[in-house]
Amino acid sequence: MSSEDKQPSEPVGDGPEQLALIRESVRKAKVPKAKPRTWRGAALAKDLPVARVMVNKGALHLDQFFDYAVPEELDADARPGVRVRVRFGAGAHRVRGGRREGGGLIDGFLIERRAESDYQGALAALAYVVSPEPVLSPEILGLARAVADRYAGSLADVLQLAVPPRNGRAEAAPSPEPLPPPPAPAPATWQRYVRGPAFIESLAAGGSPRAVWTALPGPHWPDELARAVAATLASGRGALVVVPDGRRAARVDSALTALLGEGRHALLTAESGPEKRYRQWLAVRRGSVRVAVGTRAAMFAPVQNLGLVVVWDDGDSSHSDDRAPFPHVREVLELRATHDRCGFLLGSTSCTVEAAQLVESGWAAPLVADRARIRAVxxxxxxxxxxxxxxxxxxxxxxxxxxxxxxxxxxxxxxxxxxxxxxxxxxxxxxxxxxxxxxxxxxxxxxxxxxxxxxxxxxxxxxxxxxxxxxxxxxxxxxxxxxxxxxxxxxxxxxxxxxxxxxxxxxxxxxxxxxxxxxxxxxxxxxxxxxxxxxxxxxxxxxxxxxxxxxxxxxxxxxxxxxxxxxxxxxxxxxxxxxxxxxxxxxxxxxxxxxxxxxxxxxxxERAELGFPPVSRMAEVVGAAPAVTAFLADVELPADAEILGPVPLPVPERPGARRPDAAAGARALLRVPPGSGAALAAALKSAQAARLARGGQDQVRIRIDPPDIG
Structure with missing residues (x-):
């Protein structure tokens, strides 16, 4: 996309589109008021007897909130953000559009309590509250909605990525008391970069600088990253660091411990095991720890009073989630930096095209060393x-x-x-x-x-x-x-x-x-x-x-x-x-x-001349050839959208080998110029939801910004 589509005060991706995604997440939570309803004559909560729930069903045509009655015995525990179990379908609620799904208990999150519901029938009640621990904050809910809309996915799918599975023993364990802010660190090896000391001083003073950092070769980058985090802590704010793998997370963990001591950060990696990782995640959510360091899933970590988000080596394929709706760490942290008005640091010894675009557009400033320093090290x-x-x-x-x-x-x-x-x-x-x-x-x-x-x-x-x-x-x-x-x-x-x-x-x-x-x-x-x-x-x-x-x-x-x-x-x-x-x-x-x-x-x-990402926005539609053709005929694309394909997918390298998607046989690429990315995602999401509501059987997979376009 051109530099005109991004301003320093706007989020990355499609500029004003990202702010629109945040506003849309608030709008979707608002529904018209109607008469209050009771639940089969049973005693309901006296105040705010209606619970708005996000059920754990990732189908796009169910991407909305559903109302349930709150029994009096669940009143105290049924708080916004807790996990609940509800009976879904079989008259328990209606799906806007008239179609009903089969019944059965299903997990969900309680989004808010309300005095009234817009549903005119009798509401089913919450089955029970899984845990009184509120694990979904309004900030993470708004971020998840923005991510779902940007990637043409469902909120339920994003929440599965954002909130880790529950562990009862971890919830029962008390979290430590938060430590006072440390003193601001010295710039140390940040002095090797032209704007390095100014970047650290800005964070320590409560600023929110955005930078693309091309790190010098050598062993110093974990300590330099730790000093940026320490400067943010000194201002009384929190920080989030996402790295590609556990080995690099361990290096940052060691650097933070050496600089700040124990107890100031949580390490969120799969190597920790489910119980320890969930305990660390809870410490972050409860505010006991102000810094989270981890791999891809940590991009949604609920750090309180967020002052800095960091992604290291954004070109690593590990940063792109392989589960729907396939978000990328870099894009999610850009959304967080915009939504929370916090600092942003993208660091690597190399430089991706997307990172270069952030600098070219003026959204982020470069953090580089001069040529003499580079030649020396x-x-x-x-x-x-x-x-x-x-x-x-x-x-x-x-x-x-x-x-x-x-x-x-x-x-x-x-x-x-x-x-x-x-x-x-x-x-x-x-x-x-x-x-x-x-x-x-x-x-x-x-x-x-x-x-x-x-x-x-x-x-x-x-x-x-x-x-x-x-x-x-x-x-x-x-x-x-x-x-x-x-x-x-x-x-x-x-x-x-x-x-x-x-x-x-x-x-x-x-x-x-x-x-x-x-x-x-x-x-x-x-x-x-x-x-x-x-x-x-x-x-x-x-x-x-x-x-x-x-x-x-x-x-x-x-x-x-x-x-x-x-x-x-x-x-x-x-x-x-x-x-x-x-x-x-x-x-x-x-x-x-x-x-x-x-x-x-x-x-x-070169990509600007050819109309390739990240200058343009692209989407991939994959499935059986007839299903892809039918989908493209139904979707109402933006007027400036270009359809490339569909073409057959490459055959497996060996006879009998399975493709990544067993139902895939053809692929089409959809391309739009800067400014139309949100409209493309909305059109694809709407068409996919309509297809699923009609009972479409053939699988069609949508992926925004596919990592490999061949």
Whole structure:
């Protein structure tokens, strides 16, 4: 979207649209008044005998509140925000539009107590109050409604993400008394950034600055993040920090404990277990703790008097929820910053296109170091084309070009060396050596494999292929397979027989490694932290990450490379990084210059010319082909909407493999220019609700801002 659509005082996404979402959440709670009703002659609560309930049914045509009578015996516990059980359907209430659902007890949240109901029939009563603990605050309810509307989803689905499951023992345990605010911290290493000290001083003074922070390489970012949180606490306000995974949450946890001591923050991660995590969450909701640090689900943490929201490494796919309505942490925290008028900090060693857009639009200010500082703390980055072969047997055995082999050998003389290997699955197994076109079977178009590294066979039909040639350029040579971390570790072990080799990947991720010489082979995102930093790093098979058929391939490759290279010692201490990829490609040059912001700005400019997100807003409609076609015919899209497709989804990589959505067969993309995102979401939500109310059987999935548009 253009910079005209965002102002510093407006939320991110579609500017005024986000404020409209908040106002809409208030409007939807208002209904006309009517005559009060009784419940089958039984004694009801004397004051406010009607409970407005959000039932836990995620269907869009049920995305509304329902009225229930409050029996006198539940009067004291039936407070707004508590969990309740109600009988849903079978005459218990009506669904606006006339349709009724089957009966049965169902969970829900009590939204408010009222003196009257607009329903003219007899109200069913609350079955019981699950717990008198009010777990849903008005602030989180308003946020959840705004998120549901932005992503064309239901409020019930968002509340399932926002409020964790109940644990009785955790509720019974008392929460500690809140501690007084700490003193404002010193800027410390924030002085390395041009506006760093001013940012910390603004938070400590009660300000609400918004910043996109491009962190310098090295181990300091957890402490710098902790100091931003401490400055917010010093002003008497709370803070929320969301990171991609438990390992980085543990680093922030340690930094906060070292700076502030115990008892000032709660750690909300799955590793804590359900009881401990819920106890910590309750401490935040009750106001005993003013700081919450956690992974994706923590984006809804009910921090009281919120003064700062932080998201670290927003490009990590873990920040995008895989449950409906698929919210992204960055967007949710932008909504919170707008709704609560609090500070906002987006930090990363790299820079996404969305982060660059926040700065370009003026909604957030940049927090960066000057070029001299960057050159001083970044390692030396060398490039080598992956067609280069090493000039000796040991290098060829390890698949390392000579420059990379030399860097690994020199680094091992002084400490651990990191070797990053792309995971299997980034691209098909074999590709043309000249043009990188995937190698496919001539009979069934299945992927070609080399089981014994000599004979080619199809991975689908099993036919042998003895005379393969590239259909795109006519070349007859194939490039080597993507070799996983385990295989690479074996090869490096043979090349460096006296050096211990450790692996870190999906099956077993290392948190840290000692400063002793060792080879650490890791997949992207699983790199352990080395004490004192790595002496060197080799980033292998760059073509695999850059060759993915994805709009974000270059951005994601650069983010992965910088994250690994940031763990290497600075050039003043001899740190060297060798990336095996075509040196002339833009992401490779950005790594050499250590300029992720410049790369993101150029990507943003290109997407603006092509009308790609985040400049435009897009939605994905996936389902069986007839269902998608029928849905598109029924939806009343904004006049400026563009429909791309529908097109068949790619077939599974192996026969019999299931697609992510078993009913999916076709996909359509809907695109609108800046300013029409809210109208697009509303139109899709309305059409989906009408389809479900009519009893549509074929599943149609809607996703706003899909992470992968191919």
């Amino acid at each position: 970044a390692p030396v980055v060398r490039t080598v084309g992956d067609h280069d072969l090493a000039r000796d047997e040991a290098a060829r055995a390890a698949r390392l070009p000579s420059i990379a082999w030399q860097a690994v050998r020199d680094g091992l003389a002084d400490g651990p060396v990191l070797v990053q290997v792309p995971r299997r699955g980034y691209v098909p197994r074999l590709a043309c050596e000249r043009c990188r076109t995937p190698a496919r079977c001539r009979h069934c178009a299945g992927p070609l494999e080399a089981p014994d590294e000599r004979d080619l066979r199809c991975g689908w039909c099993g036919r042998a292929e003895s005379e393969w040639h590239c259909g795109a350029c006519g070349a007859t040579r194939l490039r080597a397979q993507i070799v996983g971390a385990r295989r690479t570790a074996e090869e490096l072990g043979r090349a460096f027989p006296a050096v211990p080799v450790r692996t870190s990947g999906r099956d077993h991720i290392l948190d840290s490694v000692p400063a002793r010489p060792a080879l650490v082979v890791s997949t992207p995102g699983a790199e352990p932290v080395a004490d004192g930093g790595y002496a060197a790093a080799a980033l292998l098979d760059g073509w695999a990450m850059l060759g993915r058929p994805d709009l974000r391939a270059g951005e994601e490759a650069l983010r992965r490379w910088i994250a690994a290279a940031a763990l290497v010692r600075p050039r003043s201490e001899g740190g060297v990084v060798v990336v095996v990829a075509e040196p002339t490609l833009r992401p490779v040059q950005a790594l050499v210059r250590w300029d992720p912001v410049g790369h993101a700005l150029r990507e943003l400019a």
